[in-house]
Amino acid sequence: xxxxxxxxxxxxxxxxxxxxxxxxxxxxxxxxxxxxxxxxxxxxxxxxxxxxxxxxxxxxxxxxxxxxxxxxxxxxxxxxxxxxxxxxxxxxxxxxxxxxxxxxxxxxxxxxxxxxxxxxxxxxxxxxxxxxxxxxxxxxxxxxxxxxxxxxxxxxxxxxxxxxxxxxxxxxxxxxxxxxxxxxxxxxxxxxxxxxxxxxxxxxxxxxxxxxxxxxxxxxxxxxxxxxxxxxxxxxxxxxxxxxxxxxxxxxxxxxxxxxxxxxxx
Numbered sequence: 001x002x003x004x005x006x007x008x009x010x011x012x013x014x015x016x017x018x019x020x021x022x023x024x025x026x027x028x029x030x031x032x033x034x035x036x037x038x039x040x041x042x043x044x045x046x047x048x049x050x051x052x053x054x055x056x057x058x059x060x061x062x063x064x065x066x067x068x069x070x071x072x073x074x075x076x077x078x079x080x081x082x083x084x085x086x087x088x089x090x091x092x093x094x095x096x097x098x099x100x101x102x103x104x105x106x107x108x109x110x111x112x113x114x115x116x117x118x119x120x121x122x123x124x125x126x127x128x129x130x131x132x133x134x135x136x137x138x139x140x141x142x143x144x145x146x147x148x149x150x151x152x153x154x155x156x157x158x159x160x161x162x163x164x165x166x167x168x169x170x171x172x173x174x175x176x177x178x179x180x181x182x183x184x185x186x187x188x189x190x191x192x193x194x195x196x197x198x199x200x201x202x203x204x205x206x207x208x209x210x211x212x213x214x215x216x217x218x219x220x221x222x223x224x225x226x227x228x229x230x231x232x233x234x235x236x237x238x239x240x241x242x243x244x245x246x247x248x249x250x251x252x253x254x255x256x257x258x259x260x261x262x263x264x265x266x
Contacts, residue, residue: 002012003037003055008046014059015222018042019242023038024058032060038240042228056057070099072107074152074160075248075259076136077218085166091138095127095160100216100225109134112152117177118144121232142166145188147177155255162261163188176202183213183249183260186236191247191264199260200231207235211251218245225250227249 003020023035025046035041046060047185078085079092082164095112096103114125114136125136127146136148142164147159159179159199174188179206188196201208209232214225241247 002225004051004053004058006034006058006060008044008060008062009225010062010223010251016226017044017060018226019059024048038238040227040229040239048158055169071156071252071257071258072097072104072158073099073250073259074109074112074150074158075101075250076148076150076160076162076261077246078162078164078261078263079135081245085142085164087143087167088140089166090140091142091164091166093136093138093148093164095134095163097152099203100214100223101218101220102204105132110154112150113159114148114150117147117149118142120175122177129167132163138243145174147174149177149179157256159256159258160261160264161259162263163261164263176205178205179258180204180259181208181251181253181256183251183258185262189263191241193241193264196238196240197247198236199249199261201235201237203253207231207252209233209235211235211253213237215239216250217243217246217247219243 003022006018006021007014008017018034018036021034021036025033031043032046045063049061050059074097077094085091096109097102097109113125115122127134127136138196143166147162153156176184182202183199186200191197201211211231213229215227216225220226231237246264249260251258
């Protein structure tokens with residue numbers, strides 16, 4: 001084994017930046033390029049403080065805050081923690097606004113619209129307040145794979161999307177729903193920790209190559225997205241799932257920010 005986990009020291013506290021890094025290149029302006037065995041790449045502004053190669057640890061020291069003014073994004077999370085809904089169960093989703101799966105109630109939602117898409121048919125949904133959190137209730141009469149998305153207009157146009165599985169053994173048959181900027185699973189199936197998961201980024205229905213896709217998970221302690229992926233010529237990117245819980249993917253193109261929540265069994 002020649003790879004190491006990279007940590008950054010912020011005010012005396014170490015935070016995990018990237019796992020299983022096998023390439024580190026110091027650059028100009030205190031930038032450090034990192035790449036891991038999964039093909040994920042990242043650049044941070046820091047200096048190398050300590051290298052514990054026997055313990056596969058590299059510790060960086062923060063020079064300036066990695067996040068200066070993070071953009072705001074919206075995303076969906078399920079009310080269940082088992083990765084799918086059972087037949088007859090009320091399907092409820094929560095809508096958040098913030099960054100890196102850290103919601104910020106002060107940002108406020110700008111009159112978003114919510115929609116469900118099943119077998120190519122779109123239906124508008126109600127968004128209501130539930131103890132200070134925006135909630136979408138799809139009811140108990142669903143079955144199969146259902147795609148849900150939310151659209152928030154403004155100078156920064158935001159989309160949030162997820163795929164809901166109601167019942168069991170609905171593993172295939174997903175297609176793009178035609179958002180201006182969309183993240184969609186390449187081959188929907190149950191996603192588990194320790195497996196690879198591939199997504200595709202589409203712009204106006206066409207693959208978007210060389211796009212940066214940020215990826216995070218619900219249990220992260222990092223202030224910024226712990227994973228940065230780059231799409232290939234087919235607009236695809238793959239990540240190895242190393243954490244429990246739901247994952248969030250986010251991509252930005254111009255004034256549009258689009259997210260996709262991978263509902264995952266804990």
